[in-house]
């Protein structure tokens with residue numbers, strides 16, 4: 106009987122969903138047809154607006170269908186309201202759609218009319234009697250999950266002849282118990298009221314979302330990005346939305362959420378990719394990372410950008426008429442200081458030749474020379490190749506990667522870091538930079554921690570001035586007025602042309618700004634990383650999510666100050682999430698007890714889902730076989746969960762455990778990436794069901810099963826090892842085993 110009822114309800118919803126897809130097909134056809142006509146008529150009038158909108162809806166729906174064929178469908182929600190408000194059901198979907206009369210057929214989940222879908226509760230039903238979530242596979246409805254919000258109103262509705270049966274066991278629990286794969290999914294059907302508030306917060310200033318592990322901070326922030334695009338598409342599409350997360354693995358984990366909401370105009374970048382054209386995936390070891398992340402590095406980089414180019418010519422001598430003109434070290438030093446005092450190094454390029462010529466002209470004493478005049482002097486000097494070579498070598502256009510390579514020299518490092526870093530710190534960072542390759546300065550040696558330093562250098566050097574188009578190839582610019590700025594730009598261009606191959610960086614610092622900046626795992630940003638992202642959000646609104654107890658940065662006060670500086674005096678709106686949707690209650694109780702025991706002062710959310718499975722602790726006797734114990738634990742978990750399994754290990758054991766995994770025949774199909782990466786120090790990024798990760802790699806991710814190998818070693822590995830272990834203990838949705 107119950108089954109029949111469910112079948113009937115599913116069939117009824119299917120009829121509606123079919124109608125939506127039919128309408129979508131029509132909208133798509135109409136959009137294409139109108140676009141064609143509009144095009145041929147050469148105008149886009151009022152219909153143009155409609156075409157554009159329909160085409161957008163159509164494209165978004167296609168993307169959603171492609172991505173989520175096996176997942177949640179386009180229509181996911183239905184509200185039945187009190188008849189005094191609306192006797193017709195309202196349907197909520199990932200995009201909005203109108204019927205032929207342009208009446209609403211499907212409400213976009215972000216529209217104000219859909220807010221009640223998320224905000225209604227039994228305590229405050231907002232006239233909602235029944236909330237229904239449709240579960241779909243592609244275009245097929247496979248189930249419905251109802252929630253009764255107002256029993257009295259339901260009786261009244263039934264008396265009036267409306268049939269509103271309640272079926273299913275609630276959408277949230279069904280959603281939370283699903284097996285995890287290697288990517289995050291949208292939660293659009295089951296956003297909870299406190300999450301909805303953060304998603305729909307006004308777009309001004311800074312929205313800060315805090316909460317313990319698994320409370321949905323990441324997924325809420327991503328839905329917020331989609332919400333902002335919906336509310337002010339022009340502004341955010343034109344200005345850009347930047348989403349920054351901790352690692353490449355994490356970005357791949359979250360990358361499908363926004364497209365599955367129909368949004369693709371968002372830049373997703375890991376902390377190693379924030380600067381255009383740079384892609385760092387390697388971390389420095391913790392002691393080095395701590396130095397490179399410190400605000401003190403800003404001063405070191407500022408000094409670096411002002412140093413004389415290593416190996417550059419130190420003097421210039423020439424006979425002109427009756428005089429011997431000399432630019433010696435002392436004089437060049439003066440000119441350098443004077444140029445630097447006028448602004449950023451690269452910005453001075455157009456002034457360099459003139460500054461040098463000035464200093465030389467002052468030395469012209471002979472009658473014959475003075476009579477010729479300054480103009481003639483300039484002309485002659487600027488056509489001397491040795492002078493152009495000197496000027497170019499002494500003050501070349503510089504890009505940040507080239508300058509970073511200057512730090513390969515430990516003596517150079519001690520010079521620029523003197524009084525800022527301790528000798529031991531200088532030694533540590535210099536050693537890490539000794540691997541930089543000047544031929545390929547942003548190659549694989551560059552670390553994630555180097556990226557903010559590169560950015561700092563970009564800003565300290567400034568962009569190389571670009572010529573206006575009409576100045577290009579203008580022969581008069583050389584001949585006319587040798588001292589005016591135009592001519593000098595041309596002279597310095599001639600210098601660029603004679604120097605070693607130098608290509609302007611693809612992007613300029615002026616293009617760095619975004620309309621919205623969203624930072625995930627914000628507790629881990631170093632002061633230098635805050636400076637880097639701060640530059641991209643000077644005029645932006647921000648969303649910042651994080652949990653201080655999960656922080657792996659050892660100097661929180663310094664990071665807080667850098668964060669405040671990045672956000673300047675923007676207004677702060679704070680939201681707090683209090684329910685852990687990831688971990689089973691049993692697993693989270695274990696992790697929370699650990700956090701309390703080691704004094705992390707953690708914000709402890711409630712975990713609501715019980716599985717009856719306690720975490721398992723395996724303690725090996727001294728000299729016990731770690732590989733066998735690990736293998737047994739991993740096989741057990743991989744056999745019992747249908748989704749992903751993570752093996753979390755201390756950094757020093759990563760390669761070893763990865764090699765074990767690669768050699769276990771039972772898991773060959775589940776971990777092909779382990780084999781492929783046996784000899785590399787990089788975490789496999791594929792779609793493997795079973796992977797080996799370090800503690801830091803697990804940030805933001807989740808797995809159905811987690812095996813933690815030697816937790817004590819993870820804890821001892823760095824100054825913030827306890828926070829890292831807490832993160833690790835909160836990654837599993839179903840089963841957790843620790844091997845000590």
Ligand SMILES: Nc1ncnc2c1ncn2[C@@H]1O[C@H](COP(=O)(O)OP(=O)(O)OP(=O)(O)O)[C@@H](O)[C@H]1O
Nearest residue numbers: 292295296297318319320321322323324686687805
């Ligand atoms: N309303 C919801 N409905 C269904 N699933 C949800 C909901 N909110 C969160 N989740 C799920 O809970 C899990 C944790 O979410 P998320 O990773 O965003 O949490 P987090 O707060 O960023 O976690 P952490 O700080 O531990 O990295 C995800 O699987 C997410 O899909």
